[in-house]
Amino acid sequence: MTMTIPMPGSQVRGSKTGKPIMALLDLLSRTWALGIIWNLHSGPAKFRQLQQRCEKISSTLLNTRLKELKTLELIEIKKTGYQLSYQGIELFEIIYPLEYWSSQWAQALKEESK
Amino acid sequence: MTMTIPMPGSQVRGSKTGKPIMALLDLLSRTWALGIIWNLHSGPAKFRQLQQRCEKISSTLLNTRLKELKTLELIEIKKTGYQLSYQGIELFEIIYPLEYWSSQWAQALKEESK
DNA sequence: ATATCATGCTACAATATTTGTAGCGAAGTG
DNA sequence: CACTTCGCTACAAATATTGTAGCATGATAT
Numbered sequence: 001m002t003m004t005i006p007m008p009g010s011q012v013r014g015s016k017t018g019k020p021i022m023a024l025l026d027l028l029s030r031t032w033a034l035g036i037i038w039n040l041h042s043g044p045a046k047f048r049q050l051q052q053r054c055e056k057i058s059s060t061l062l063n064t065r066l067k068e069l070k071t072l073e074l075i076e077i078k079k080t081g082y083q084l085s086y087q088g089i090e091l092f093e094i095i096y097p098l099e100y101w102s103s104q105w106a107q108a109l110k111e112e113s114k
Numbered sequence: 115m116t117m118t119i120p121m122p123g124s125q126v127r128g129s130k131t132g133k134p135i136m137a138l139l140d141l142l143s144r145t146w147a148l149g150i151i152w153n154l155h156s157g158p159a160k161f162r163q164l165q166q167r168c169e170k171i172s173s174t175l176l177n178t179r180l181k182e183l184k185t186l187e188l189i190e191i192k193k194t195g196y197q198l199s200y201q202g203i204e205l206f207e208i209i210y211p212l213e214y215w216s217s218q219w220a221q222a223l224k225e226e227s228k
Numbered sequence: 229a230t231a232t233c234a235t236g237c238t239a240c241a242a243t244a245t246t247t248g249t250a251g252c253g254a255a256g257t258g
Numbered sequence: 259c260a261c262t263t264c265g266c267t268a269c270a271a272a273t274a275t276t277g278t279a280g281c282a283t284g285a286t287a288t
Contacts, residue, residue, distance in 0.1 A: 116272095116274090117274070144274090146275095170276090171275095171276090172275065174276070175275060175276075
């Protein structure tokens, strides 16, 4: 486990420049990071509950990702469980249109294969 | 290399339902997938050129990801090289605001740590 | 024609990440 | 005091990614 947290401002996978977008892309392209954010948007969840929402994530990795997301302030933990932070919500709102887009995309792929 | 292409409609990592959004999140959370899309938005690029834009991707993996993205019709290949397809551009446009958002986020993180 | 070079890509071993199985210690409940 | 649930960790097995080579093809130069 040598993978470090992709802090904006420092080098990350894919860029030496330290540009925030590169740190973000590194973060989001880690297994389950997007899935966790997506699953949290429907409301706070405790550890095991979140694990179930994610269907197949190992507790080891869930915990690792939660730490990263906490450190980078995209999620926070309250009595009700883990939840998106203010910034996490903003991020989610940007990517939310992907849901509709993906349904169109799936349809187009289906047409193609006819 | 047993990882299959996350085709919408079939089971993917994170979901048995086959919902397109789950296939998409699976795809995008694979190492370098987002980076490739991001780097292609600045224009078409040939294989080795794209590899340089990505700074540190191995040719093995670049080729694997290109195949996935081609199969899922997010990129296409022309004489000028690899480029975003129409759908790829649409996808990019959804996530494009992440660039600005991430700069704000980076700033907020910096303030915090003072 | 032949040498040279760039291109897209693949083989394969080394390394890093993710999962799966098991279980611990703390906190709550009967 | 059992008994359960909770957040989390250890650690080995399975999988994904990188790094180092290099091949086959097509263009360009000699």
